[in-house]
Amino acid sequence: MKGEAKEYRGLTWNHPRGFRALDESVRSWSEKGLHLGWARQSLEEFESRSIAEVCSKYDLVVLDHPHLGEAVEAGCLIPLEDWCEAHELSRLRQETIGHVFDSYFYEGKHWALPLDAATQVLACRPDLLPPSYSIDEWEAICRLSEVAPVIISLAGPHALLTFFSICLGFGEPPLSSRSGRLISRETGERAFKVMSILVDKMEASAACLNPIQILETMATSDSIACCPLVYGYVNYSVVSDAGRRAISFKNAPRFMTGNLPGSTLGGTGIGVSLQTSMTPELKSYLLWLVSLETQRGFLPHWDGQPCLRSAWLDSEVNRQWNSFYLDTAETVEHAWGRPRFPGYIKFQTEASALLRTGLLARAPASTLLPQLSTLYESYQNNRS
Numbered sequence: 152m153k154g155e156a157k158e159y160r161g162l163t164w165n166h167p168r169g170f171r172a173l174d175e176s177v178r179s180w181s182e183k184g185l186h187l188g189w190a191r192q193s194l195e196e197f198e199s200r201s202i203a204e205v206c207s208k209y210d211l212v213v214l215d216h217p218h219l220g221e222a223v224e225a226g227c228l229i230p231l232e233d234w235c236e237a238h239e240l241s242r243l244r245q246e247t248i249g250h251v252f253d254s255y256f257y258e259g260k261h262w263a264l265p266l267d268a269a270t271q272v273l274a275c276r277p278d279l280l281p282p283s284y285s286i287d288e289w290e291a292i293c294r295l296s297e298v299a300p301v302i303i304s305l306a307g308p309h310a311l312l313t314f315f316s317i318c319l320g321f322g323e324p325p326l327s328s329r330s331g332r333l334i335s336r337e338t339g340e341r342a343f344k345v346m347s348i349l350v351d352k353m354e355a356s357a358a359c360l361n362p363i364q365i366l367e368t369m370a371t372s373d374s375i376a377c378c379p380l381v382y383g384y385v386n387y388s389v390v391s392d393a394g395r396r397a398i399s400f401k402n403a404p405r406f407m408t409g410n411l412p413g414s415t416l417g418g419t420g421i422g423v424s425l426q427t428s429m430t431p432e433l434k435s436y437l438l439w440l441v442s443l444e445t446q447r448g449f450l451p452h453w454d455g456q457p458c459l460r461s462a463w464l465d466s467e468v469n470r471q472w473n474s475f476y477l478d479t480a481e482t483v484e485h486a487w488g489r490p491r492f493p494g495y496i497k498f499q500t501e502a503s504a505l506l507r508t509g510l511l512a513r514a515p516a517s518t519l520l521p522q523l524s525t526l527y528e529s530y531q532n533n534r535s
Contacts, residue, residue: 158186159433161211161421165191166363167386168267169213169419172455176440185432187211194361198307199500203227206424211437213419216254219262220493222422229423230260234434243441248460248480254488255420263420264437268458270486271304271316271380271414272479273401274387276369279376289320289345289404292379296352299376303349304365305358310510311503312415313380317342319487320406320413326490326527333527336520343516349379350510358511370395379404382417385456388475400475402482416486418458498530 163169173189180187190209192200202218206227214222222228231240240261244252248268255263273286279299285291295301303313315325323338333339350358357375360368362382369375370387380403387398403412421437423429439445446457451468462468463476463483489495502523509519 157428157430158188159210159427160208161187161189161213162205162209163189163191163213164197164419165193166384167454168384168456169197172450172453173213175453176436176449180436180439183432183435185436187436194363195307199496202422206422206426210424210427212422212424213266214263214422215417215419216263217489217491217495217499219255219257219491220495222262223258224493227425228262229425229427229429230262231255231264232260234423234429235264235438239438246443246459246461248458248463249484249486250416250488251418251458251483254416254418257491263422264441265418265420265458266440267419267456268463268483269382269384269418269456270403270416270479270483271312272383272403272412272482273377273379274366274369274381274383274398275377275401276373276375276396277399279373286377286379286401287405288408289317289379289406292377292404293345293348295377296349300353300374301349301377301379302353302357302360302365302375303346304360304362304378304381305350305503305507305510306361306364308499308503309362310358310507311499314342314346314506315487315489316380316403316413316415317345318413319415320404320410322410324487333520333524339520339523340516343520346510347513347516351513355511358507366398367395369398380414383456383475383479385451385472385475386454388473389471397473399473400479402479411485412482414482414486416483416488418456494530494533498527502526 163173170189170191177187202214202222203225205212247265251265251268255261281298318325318334318338321338321341323335325334365378365381366384366387383400388400390397403414405412446459446462447465447468450457463480469477505522
């Protein structure tokens with residue numbers, strides 16, 4: 152008598168970009184003998200929930216790369232090197248867009264299979280902008296806030312991520328100094344000034360909106376004309392059956408023509424928890440998710456956002472999605488990957504809250520930036 156087939160449990164996040172393609176994949180793969188169900192969690196849980204806790208309950212976990220330090224410290228994930236062939240990893244390294252594949256590398260191994268590529272890009276409603284208005288540079292964005300409703304993303308970890316990306320636009324990656332400092336004083340003050348100008352013009356209630364809520368508000372009302380840095384969601388680039396307006400997505404702003412757009416990498420990967428037995432069927436399913444056929448066909452068709460460069464540049468995929476991918480690909484290619492050390496997620500949460508509170512209270516940069524640096528140094532000291 153044969154034993155009962157194992158049913159794998161996966162956890163993703165509760166947005167069509169995060170769950171629809173995975174749900175549909177279950178239907179097709181059940182016919183091949185793979186029994187799998189996907190549960191969902193909120194965006195806020197995805198960004199901050201303990202990865203060790205999640206791995207204790209699920210076989211497959213959709214995660215963001217900054218969680219890897221915590222996951223590796225807890226010993227709750229199986230590295231890709233334990234179940235992928237070297238040539239399979241080499242293919243993914245070559246074919247994924249930007250630094251997506253490398254973002255899941257930590258302590259000498261890869262800990263998640265890249266699935267979805269995303270970064271902060273510019274989102275706008277062209278019908279709410281002045282005619283022929285340029286929004287390529289930060290100076291123009293600040294001027295735009297005088298005549299149209301412009302907001303910046305501040306909820307949850309996003310105040311800090313917005314700050315990081317503006318610093319990147321000035322040409323300085325954060326957290327990169329050998330001295331262990333957060334950012335140089337000059338770059339930090341310049342980035343803070345931009346954020347302060349935009350916060351001064353926006354409604355305080357907008358600071359509570361996560362990226363999905365920002366885009367939903369843009370698509371269903373005329374209260375937001377532009378958000379210069381928000382994580383891109385391809386689903387909002389087309390008109391919905393419910394009458395939701397299409398949002399235009401563009402590369403993140405620059406500080407001058409010729410500069411690279413500054414942006415902080417997001418996206419998702421799939422981690423395999425330590426409790427999971429890797430069967431040939433499960434391995435085939437996971438590699439199918441990142442195959443060229445799936446990434447250029449199945450995934451975009453079911454509201455997913457692929458990680459392969461060829462899918463981002465594919466003419467048919469872009470035709471279906473209003474050139475979302477072509478219009479933002481440069482930003483994804485150059486997006487900065489966040490640290491993955493244990494404790495980074497807690498630092499990100501606390502630093503973002505500190506920055507958000509200070510901006511809304513109109514605190515001066517001379518007070519707030521040293522506080523951010525001190526907070527970061529405290530986490531650095533805890534690592535040594």
